[in-house]
Amino acid sequence: MIKFLTALCFTLIFNINALTAQNFSTHQVKNGETIQGIATRYGVTISDIYSLNPDAKKELKANTILIIPISKAKKPTVISTKELQGFKEHRTSKKETLYSIAKRYEITEDDIKTHNTFLYANTLQKGDKLQIPVFKIIKEEPKATTQPYIVKAKEGKWRIAYQFGITVEELNALNPGIGEILQEGQQVYVPNMVSDDVKEVDEKYSYYNVLPKEGFYRLKLKLGLEQATLEALNPELKDTGLKEGMVLKIPYSNKMIDTGGIVTKRTPLETKITNFDTKHIAIMLPFRLNRVDFDSISEIKTSIKKDPYLDASLDFYSGVLTALDSLKSLGISLKVDVYDTKYQISEVIKIIKNNNFEDVDAVIGPLTPETFDKVATELHAYNIPVVSPIGTNLKLYDNVFQSRPSDDLLKDRMVNFVKADSLVKNIVIVSDTKNDSVANKIKTSFSYAKSVYSRKNKQDKDENFVYVEDIRSALKPGRNIVFLETQSEGFVSNVTSILASLNQRTEGNPNAIEIILVTTNFNSAFEGDQVSNDHLSKLQFHFATASKSYNDTENNSFVKRYTKIYNTTPSKRAVKGFDLTMDVVLRLATAQDLYMSVNNAPLTEYVENKFAYKKKLLGGYYNDATYIVKYSDLTIIEVK
The missing domain is CATH 3.10.350.10 (LysM domain)
Incomplete structure (x- = not known):
């Protein structure tokens, strides 16, 4: 039904x-x-x-x-056209006129004059020899x-x-x-x-959607293609010229399409600054300061604790401020506008209406999907890039930069990582009912994989546990990769405990059972109090992530500066604010604009985040850079 x-x-x-x-x-x-x-x-x-x-x-x-x-x-009118077939000769009699002759032959007086030019200067006389045109009438019916x-x-x-x-x-x-x-x-x-x-x-070519105000000169800078090349591939350009929104065929280029490739070489933008013009950026965050009680410090702190948007915005903004300080020390001149979006679309509309954004080089934010989408659509007409700090399922308009890799990309990277492991002898997929579709998708990549499901009660609902024998029977001597797909903390605790007890990793023993735990969806269930980090370390737990954790023991100038200013170590949101602001401004300082920087700087990396923007075939830009990390000796390290 x-x-x-x-x-x-x-x-x-x-x-x-x-x-x-x-x-x-x-x-x-x-x-x-x-x-x-x-x-x-x-x-x-x-x-x-x-x-x-x-x-x-x-x-x-x-x-x-x-x-x-x-x-x-x-209804469109019928258009009749006349096609000349030849001529008839006519000798004029005494009483004939041009009008009567034209009527007789079903033509116009102008038709007669056109083919008897002496009539333009002389009147019609008896005995004149006329060439009467014979036409084929073609009626163009409106189709x-x-x-x-x-x-x-x-x-x-x-x-x-x-x-x-x-x-x-x-x-x-x-x-x-x-x-x-x-x-x-x-x-x-x-x-x-x-x-x-x-x-x-033609799949042998790429295709490009012309943005507002783009001419042949800008396309030459952006695509590296001369006008003659574009016209050769798109002959209609000679007649119509460039129009916003038209789709152009261009030579195949992985810079213009979604290739899923991985860039490995980092571009150090700090050493490549060439554009010292003042950079104008705007920061949009949902501070919601109208809701804060400013009567006392204690009440301000209470307001921050009660409002998750204010808390997140202040955390992120503290990283932004630290980045701005670092950028100024590099000699970069900045003009920064900060706006409180109040988590309201109406406020976003008011901000854009009451302020001039035409000379803004880039906008960072807003944080929330609805307000971000509104800013992106409103500024699309000005071709101003808008960078999302945290969004993953955005509408990728031409001017949108999605800085956080999508969940699907993280899943694919983890699967591809396992595929590349030549030592794997066996694949096991452990999942619950909520993750059936995920397990099935993994199975399409590893058709030989064995599946283990959560035990169920009489009502056919997950009990979120398995028995030791359920897993033992699926393992083989040698290297076993076990995918664990769940959002249940209890299930993670149960499965990791069993796997750790069955793991027999010993050097030089090919018959020992070695278990490596992985997941395509790292979530809070794996970080819960019920889950033993010791078990995760023993299982070398691997997952893909958008950002890695900085190491407290490293000599990190950002962490030192931040701790000195705020008397606390930076949170992940603060680090993201720092990394993203550094990246956006340094890209502007090393290229003509943010769009051109995608070609000039394939991969950048900072404290915890890296950025490798790829362009959708017809749409905006998404971050293709991810990390594979693992638990090792109770810490999380990057897998090189």
Whole structure:
């Protein structure tokens, strides 16, 4: 029943989209056409066309696709064209006139004059020999200017837009309510084109979405491609020029697409500073100072303890301030604006409306997804990069930098790490019901893996424990990798205790059972009081993480400076504030802008975090840099 209702909902959505799509049509501009002529033909105003096609105000170029609001329009008029086939000779009689001759042969007086030029200077006389043109009349019937298109599997908006020579925004205009993600089998409307004119997406090439205000010069700096190269790959550019949102074919480049590659060489930006112009950055955090009671120090402390957003913001901001101090010592001039977003979208709108962001080089924050999304969309028109400190499932607009690696990326890195271990003899996956899908996904990478599940009660619910024999029977002599996938602290305690008792790691004994514990989702369950760190160390517990822990014994200048200023060691949030601010500003100081820095600095690393930004095929940037760490002698160290 649920599947039926889901299918019914999809059907209704697609039908609604199909109906609303018919409120718009398209027109391909021909040589010599004017905006007035097109508006007259469709019975709309010039402003109607300009409202949907702002680029047409600058210049109306041949082959440009225009969106026409046919809800306001009349049926396009039939256009008749005349094709000259030859001539008839006619000798003028006494009472004939140009009008009567034109009517007799169903042509116009101008047609007669055009082919008998002496009539421009002389009147028609009896006995004049005239060349009467014979035309073939060709009527151009108005054809449907859009056609339905069925979305194929894994097909996104950019692919369809590229194939039919329009921008993603124009595709959205043709299909109001289309949604962000297209579904296989969904019907959308596209320009009605001859099949030979529909372009194919060639996987041997990369594709680039033109950002606001980008011209050929900026693309040369960004992509390293001359205008002639871009025009050769995209011939329509010669007619239409560059337009915001259009999709360009470019030579294959792993800088422009999601490759999943791992960069290993760090770029020391501190030694590469070349741009000493003042850098203007904005910091947006949910301090919510309007909720703080400032009457006394004790009340301020109470307010901080009660408000997790204020606590997190102050922690992060303390790291930012320490970074700004370090950057100034490097000779970098900074202008910094700090805004309290109050964890409210309305406040974000007010901040952007009341302040000038056009000369801001980068924005760090906000912390929360809704406010971050609003800032990113509002500043997209100015092409201002917005960097997220903690978000992982963001909408990657062209100007978004997601600094925290996604959970999926961490999972993949852990699986690939195990795949690369040539000494592995056996794989075991231990999981509970909540993590069935995770266990199944791991199984697709290791088809030979053995599965062990949590014991269940009579109600078929997890008891969050297994017996020793459940695990012992799945192990083999030699090296065993055990995936533990759960969010239950009790289950972690039970399984790690059993595994530690079964681990027989001894040098030079191939028949001994060696156990290495791993997980694709490190969470608080592994850090609970019930879990023995001694067991985790004995099992060399491995996991992928976005950041490693700094070592107290290392001579770390940031930790020293922070401890001296705040009389406490920095938290992970403070370290993230420091690392992220250092990275953003140093990238600005070593490249033309943050976008260009992605190519100039493939990998950067600071106290606990590293950054290797990759660009989505059509979208923003995500951090591809992760760590693999393990428990060793009751400490967590990086696995090199």
